Amino acid sequence: MLRAGLIFKLFRRGAQIQRKRMAMTVAAIAWGTLSIVLLLSFGEGMKRSFSKGSKGLGEGIVVVWANATSKAFEGFPQGRNLRFHPDDVALVRATIPEIVSASGEMRRWGNNLSHGRKSLTKPVIGAEPEYGELRNMIPVEGGRFLNVRDETEKRRVAFVGDELAEELFGEKDPVGETLLINQVPFTVVGVLKKKIQMGMYGGPDSNVAVIPLSTFRSLFGRVYLSDMVVKAADPAENETIKKRLFEVLGAKYRFDPTDERALQMWDTHESQQVTINISLGIQIFLGVIGGLTLLIGGVGVANIMYAVVKHRTKEIGVQMALGARRSYVLGPLVLESLALTAFGGAIGVGVGYGLVRLLGFLQTKANSEALEFMGAPTFSPAIAATTVLLLGTIGFLAGYFPSRRAVAIQPAEALRYE
């Protein structure tokens, strides 16, 4: 305790020389810190935007398509086309307990959608009520997604994508309005809340109309599903689910459960992990660039500390002659280096934080899709911790090595130095 106090006292007495050079060094550290804060904040923003975007399709869902067999099985030849029946959804739900939610899906392209004088050609999806939650189709306030009664009563109701709604209805609130699908009137019950969707199959959700699966079947006379969407309580169980789907559907449709070509699956949890890894990679890359910039500042600090040590060689010799132990010489110098880095770092973090806030604000005003996709720069506690850790390490090393040189020489030699 006494020693720490003494080191601090000596530091306070020593750290008053070479102010101009120190100001420059502080500026260099501030600049380096600013770079790393900005780059990491952009990385964080991008990561969050990616993560949000990858969830646009649905979190941890598995989309399953029936394909064709590639292995002969129980007397059936290979190359047999498979198709799902709507009942298969109930079958997999009943036999695979890991599945907590599932929906069949039918898709049809090139439908005529019209309202008033406006007419468009768009895809229509037939799906069950679970589909909304599975695919993150959240309705704008005042509307809803399809419900069980819509499905059981084969209601002619539609949930429409936000861009489609804007094109057809303009400024008007579409909920409650009539939408003609291939001249059949439907009531709009909800509009998709705008979302960033990075992954898609058959076009973005902002551009489709979703109607109950039962209505879809009677309207278009479809028998088979385009695909199924299933979800586990925990995405970690997706592997089990996938394996069990091969077994359950293989048993029903008589294909080899090891025939990987029979079913095609898209595990969004898996692709989310890839996205997370990519954005993490980008973040590390940005962090390294920022870190290198900060390192240049650190070299500046080390440089000035070498100069300080050289400048004070005789003083250090005097202190040693008076009985200063090595730590009494080392401590204040390291503290001085840490103080320089801390001061520069504080300026850098402060300015960086301000800029991140400002850029984030400007971005929301800019209304650019590219900027939106890149995400608003975000300052997080992790960034603060990384910066502080880097600054601390740099400050310590930049002070330690020069001062170690100072205490390595005999006091007699230090005293001779002019």
Add this chain to the structure above:
Amino acid sequence: MLFSPKNGKKSNGGNGEIIAMRALRKVYDTGAIQVEALRGIDLAVHRNEFVSIVGPSGSGKSTLLNIVGCLDVATEGSYLLDGEEVAGLDLDQLADIRNRKVGFVFQSFNLLPHITAYENVEMPLLFKGAGARERRERVETLFEQVGLGDRMHHRPVELSGGQMQRVAIARALACEPALLLADEPTGNLDTTSGKDILGLFEDLAERGHTLVLITHDMALAERTKRIVRIQDGRIVEDRPTSQAA
């Protein structure tokens, strides 16, 4: 009283030797050549002695001063300072010995320029680990003794050469050292200030301090009680002066 050395000093083997050097050698190895600065020094300085070490430049007296003050270590031989063997001590142990046992007075004062005279004198007490109150009392007394009570809070640049050397002497005495080591203490002073400082040393010697003065000024050396002459790294003369009587 504070100008007197600590009472009841340790016996140090009974003979009261503050400096006890036996066959001391110092070789500077510059890689290409080896320079033997001290070639077997035997020297004993007893408590309360006032000794001057004289010799031309290059004779080895600075090297001897460095080793006596534990600022450097000998290559060979033994050196007991106030009864403690110095050879084999690490840098921190040497620092502690300098702090407790040696007070330095340099030709160029060597006060730290960016702190006040008070803080300069306080520094060895800080290294010693003295408490705040002890430090304050000790420093204030020392300033009174060297006659600079009103100059305590000035920085070295605001003091004259003589005043700076007085501050340096106060600093050297701060931890009540066994040995006061002065290297050409009047070398940078005008005649009057030089006389002043010398008077101060004589006063200290009178009060029982052990003083070793390194100089090339024979007139100054004659004012001490014993002269040790060194040449080419060897002691060539060791005699009492007229002051010894």
